Amino acid sequence: MNEALWALGRGTGVVSLALFTVSVLLGILNRSGRPLFALPRFSVALVHRNVALLATAFLAIHLVTLFGDSYAQLRLVDFVVPFLGAAKPFWLGLGTLAVDLMLAIVVTALLRGVIGVRVFKAVHWLTYLMWPVALLHSIGNGTDAGQAWFIAFAATCSIAVLSALGWRLSRGFVEYQNVRIGKAS
Amino acid sequence: MNLRAPDPRSAADPTVLLHIDWTKCDGRGLCTEILPELLARDEWGYPLSYGYGSNVPVPDRLLDAATDAVSLCPRQALTLIDR
Amino acid sequence: MSRAPDTTLFPPVQAPAGTTRLTAARAADYGTHQTTFGPLPAHTDSAALLAALRDSGLEGRGGAGFPAWRKLAAVPARERARRRRVVVIGNAAEGEPLSQKDATLLLRSPHLVIDGLLTVAGALGAHSVYLYAQASVLEAVGRALAERADAAGIELREAAESFISGEASAVVNALAGREPVPQDRTVRLTESGLGGRPTLLHNVETLAHIALIARFGAAWFRSVGTKGDPGTRLVTVGSDGHPSTVLEVAGGSRIGDVLRFTGVDTGTLSAVLVGGYHGAWLPAYALEARLDRADLAGFGANPGAGILMGLGERRCPITVAAAVATYLAGETAGQCGPCVNGLPAMAAVLRRLARGDRDPGLPGEVRRLAAIVTGRGSCNHPDGTARFVLSTLTVFADDVAAHLAGHCRKDHR
Incomplete structure (x- = not known):
């Protein structure tokens, strides 16, 4: 049973990283304002969101399964506060940090309508920190x-x-960028 | 200079207006995909509805789509106004 | 309705006769003001003021020409009842380069403007009162405010210097300490303006008229002017891009008469720009039109803020219009995509036409761009610019044709 949890814990971690990667790519595409072949812009936005939520779900399984593991020796505090772990505290701490960042990013994204675009954007930039840390x-x-x-x-x-x-970062990344005279707002 | 008067109303017009806040709009084009019946894009990518500037009347059959457009706008530049 | 001056404290004062009203006082000081116009009625309640303004037919003098009483009526009754909630703003930002009448009024008759502010503020039980004016008049207005005890509550603020600085929501933004640019609004300022409070913003000339209507009544106000444009109005007359004279004229005066009165030889004009850079051209043959809504409607103009700029017949109107359109494109607040992109595009096409590019598609392209920008901004800057440019193509159709044919012989400076 422990072996199965261990395998599940590792597997969900990898899948979560894969899904986060896809979500980051879709997010960048989304920001460019371009469709993805036949997939319209609003679908790109929705798929970006759903893939990120799915990655979050896999991440949750990753955490729960490894909590019960005797080798990882996780305590509840390690899910929240980084770099306190018993085994490999630095590398585990990076995982904890990524979880914290991810929580902030997902929660502010879901509450975008309430908190406004400004706060949402500021927090969403943290993705560029979260992804390499993960x-x-x-x-x-x-x-x-x-x-x-x-x-x-x-x-x-x-x-x-x-x-x-x-x-x-390249010129012409945003759709219509090359025909617009100035950037509005 | 003064604020623009609201679009003229008549009894036959739809009762809901899709309001575009141009100060927020960045011309990402999601709304024009969701509401092709109401919105085209101008040559710079901004939503364009001939005959209506900032307040576009929404027929009842397009209310759901307009609601989606409001919630999916990446710049939160759209609102629905009941009149 | 007519309000008699309070004769118990002060001797009765004759209401100004003729068209010299706002400019009736010989000097700008408070003493001369009081002997000229008499005391301000102690308190005018909002219902009485509303009735007087409605009967007077006074229209706003800031450019839009919105009836003054409607703005007052738009402040919700519950807010009028809740004392000290409302904000009143006197607007003399006057960002239009062709207009000087607000600054002139504040230098000549500051106390009428102050009276108007106090009348409106008193009727609404206003929470705070602002006077928003150009740097050049601040010192003089500050002196006037200091002359009287009842003006202590009026806050004098320096206006931003830009074409659109006088737009109502831009004024509110400036007073709130934000960028002085227009704001998208789905609710009227009279419902929710400065700090979320109901906000009543009037042009300073409108306020000066209100001060006189509160004293001498609506019937007196209407005794000068036409039915369509009652009362007097301040007019800035200029030529070839420079404002030169401010004068007070009867509403509905013939435009040619006003120009000739200031010494302009109307026989040498090809057209007059009415209403400033957001206005429209009145061709030479129509100079006997009256300065009122009805006569000007056919040309797409309105009395607006009372700006008349004559264009000499030797000057190329396309070149002038291209320069104005270029100026206006540069005055976009940079907030709204269609304005940011459309106005420079429109100006560029007009410049090509002015320079002698003989592509016959140019006028059509200007019209197309004008249609695209109209109605698509948070303020009326794109609309006003499009109106001016379209008026140029219509009124100066012969000059457009001359340019396309390559034989415009006018002065292109």
Whole structure:
């Protein structure tokens, strides 16, 4: 039983990271204001949101299953306060930090209509911190970090996000940017 | 200079207006996809409804779509006004 | 209705006769003001003031021409009943470069404006009262405020310097300490304005008229002017882009008469711009039109803030219009996409036409852009700019044709 939980804990961690990566890519696409082939802009926005929520669900399973694990030696405080862990406190702490950031990002995104665009945007920028922290956690804490498949997975995610970021910073990233005279608001 | 007078009303008009706050609108185009019957895009990407500037009458059959457009606008530039 | 002056404290004063009303006092000091106009009625309640303003037919002198009584009536009755909630603002931002009448009024008759503010504020039991004016008149207005004890509650604030600084929501933003730019509004300022309080904003000339109506009544106000434009109004007359004279004229005066009175030779004009840079051209053949809504409607103009700018027949109107459109494009607050992009695009096409580009599609492109920007901003800057540009194409159709044919012989400076 413990072995099964252990496998589930690791697996959900990897899936969660994969889904967060997809959500980051969709979020960047969303900001550009462009559709994804046949997928209209509002669908990109909805898929971005739903994939992020799904990633959050997998993350929740990741936390719960590893809480019961004797090797990880997690206490409740480790879910909230980073760098207090018994085993690999630094790498575990990165995971905790990522969870905290993720909670802030998801909650403010869901409450966007209440808190306003300004606060939402400010907190949403933290995604660019959360994602690399989560990736580092998976590399430093993950049992599978040395495996070829995991290295390929982590490399693919990194290249995808870095490329998207490069596009994000390029001229003409925003649709119509090249025909607009000035940036409104 | 003064604020624009509200769009002229008549009994046959729909009772709900989709209001565009141009100071917030960034021309992302989601609303024009959700409400192609009401909104086109101008050459800079901003929503365009010929004949109506900032307050676009919403027919009853498009009320749900208009509500979606309001909630999905990434800049929260849209509101529905009951008149 | 007519209110007799309070004769128990002060000797009765004759109401100003003729068209010299706002400018009747020989000097700007409080003493001369009091001997000229008599005392301000101690208190006018809001129902009485509303009735007097409605009977007077006074329209706002800030440009939009909204009936003054309607604005007062738009302050919800429950707010009028709740004392000390309402905010009253006297607006003399006068961002329009062709207008000087608000600054002139504040220099010549500051106490009439102050009286108007106090009358409206008293009727509404206002919470706070502001006077929003250009830097150039602050010192003089400050002196006037200091001359009287009843004006202690009026806060004098320096207006931002931009074309749109006088737009009502931009004034409210400025007074609230925010950027002095227009704001998107779905609720009227009279419902929720400065600090969420019901806010009544009047042009200072409107307030000066209110001060006189409160003294001498609606019937006296209407005894000058036409049915369509009762009372007097201040007019800034200029030529070739420069305001030169401010004078008080009867409502509905013939525009040609006003121009000739200031020494303009109307025979040398090709047109007159009525209403400033957001206004419309009146062609030379129509100069005998009256300065009222009905006569000007056909040209897309209105008396507005009383701005008349003559254009000499030797000057190329397309070149002038392109320069104005370029100025207006630069005066966008930069908030609304269609205005930010559409106005410079429109001005650029007009400049091409002015420079002699003979592409026959240019006028159509100007019209298309004008239609696209109209109604699509949080204030009427795009609408006013489009109105001016469209009026140029219509009134100066011959000059447009001359440019497209390459034989405009007018002065292109």
